[in-house]
Amino acid sequence: MHDLFTEVWESVRRNRLRTILTGFAVAWGIFMIIVLLGAGNGLMGAFNQGGRDFASNTMMMGGGWTTKPYDGLKEGRRVRLDMSDMERLDKEPFAQYVDDVTTTHTQGGFTMTYGRRYYTNVSLCGTFPSYSDMNKIQIVAGRFINEKDINERRKVIVLSNLMAQNFLNGGNNFRDLLGKRVKVGNFSFQVIGIRKGDESSDDRDLYVPYSTIKTIFALDNRIDQMTFTFHGLNTEEENEAFEKELKASVNTAHRAAPDDESATWIWNRFTQNLQMEKGSRILHTALWIIGLFTLLGGIVGVSNIMLITVKERTHEFGIRKAIGASPWNIMKLIVAESVTITAFFGYIGMALGMLACTLMDKTLGQSEMEVFDQSIRLLVNPTVGMDVALEATLVLIIAGTLAGLAPARKAARVRPIEALRDE
């Protein structure tokens, strides 16, 4: 091994300029692969960030408009879900998959006051205890709504830490606010919990028990939508079958055709994620392909330069063969040189690529865009992991070998007498 690399080093040293020029193309190819994959990862990271605040195994269901006549009723009728649909999920065949069922009712346009401070345009959001797990609500002080609040229709409220901060004159001791009363519209609520806000429009949602809001606004049994968590549905097919069955059941109960796609709608976060993952994989593959084609240019360059090397060293190879080098000895020399050039410059490209990814993370990755008063990051963690570095190493070694193979075979076929004649 030592001898082989001594030989390779001697050869490379004799042709420094052209080795560097050729190596540049390889470095560029790997650099592109790393930067593309890094940017791709950042983009997918930004996409996924929106979903990270929610439990992934949830579905939301709501009513729509019928598009088919059924049971003596014309199409174009509005379907509205009610409490019985929530109970339906607690029975078979759905109960085996469904865990928690909740619904929310949001009534907006209130002003909330606490002492002399106030917030305008806040929404009362009536909901259930399990809502907090499903939507990963983080409580920083106090607690979320519980069963007792629901049963007793308590006038209790959970608000965001940013509001609390405002009410406490910028103070951070949220406990001071627990038990205090705030006024929303004409109703007085007792603060039982402070949740973490994220400066998005959701921050203006104030959580209160569903039963409370139902009483206050004299709601009937009808609900806007229901959200539930589920388990045991692991493939897209299983999810589709479940959705179809649920829709048929709900549709029939509301006198709509079981196969009416528009009478009710289901939004499944799990399959959504599956599709997102699929999209992410496609993007990943596409970026690899673009990168590999860029690298191909570099590889062709290496192959080319190795052919020139072989041509130049024909006489030398002839001498080596005359004194006992086997074809394999000669081939090794060329392939090793090719792999060395590819790997060396490939690693330079990789290092620069990772540096570029880090720079991207420090600049673009930190910039945020305001869209509908929500801040969105363009790239989240646009870097590549160790796995990509390993894959790229493998690619380099294979590519270097391939680049060296044709020239090496040419070198191995050199016949000693022809070579020795070649003065």
Added chain:
Amino acid sequence: MQIELHNVHKTYEGAQPLHVLKGVNLSIEKGEFVSIMGASGSGKSTLLNILGILDNYDEGEYFVDGQLIKNLSERSAARYRNKMLGFVFQSFNLISFKTAVENVELPLFYQGVGRKRRHDMAMEYLERLGLKEWAGHYPNEMSGGQKQRVAIARALITHPQIILADEPTGALDSKTSVEVMELLGQLNREEKVTIIVVTHESGVANCTNRIIHIKDGVIGNIEENSRHNASAFGTTTVMK
């Protein structure tokens, strides 16, 4: 009989096929010091290439130590060359980017000898040929005679049974030519190596013990030359 050729034919294919060797029969004993002499185009270089397993032949048989050498794979040809043969060329054929000692080491490298050992052996051979001080020099820093002695050291290092020398004095002046031929003669006497010298110079051939004439692809007369000055060239002939 160490080397035996029976009716060896060789034709170079091409637009105008060239029948170079037309049935060569030759035998050389172990430890002989012979020369193959002929004009250019006589087929002597082709014969040497076949003897050196650098080239194939079309017809006939070539035995070394009773072993038939025919249609060998590249790999086994390389092994035979490495183990049994040593080459000395007209243009030295040293590798220009390797020092003298590295050049001498090279055959041992292809035998798989370790770095330290082959360096020591190469130094030993260079010392024997009086080139110890030149071990670290590159070929282009040496004179023709020195280069040829490095090449001889390289040929000797594997302890070959046969040394093939193709016009070994072709690129040397007359004084160095005499030295090189004397060196080869000495090796033949002391090491009992079979030495075959191909030349077109009668003075060079005269240094050997047997002169095989080749003409138009066949072996002509074979002169015994054990009394080196007895022949027509004799003392009056100069090497160049």
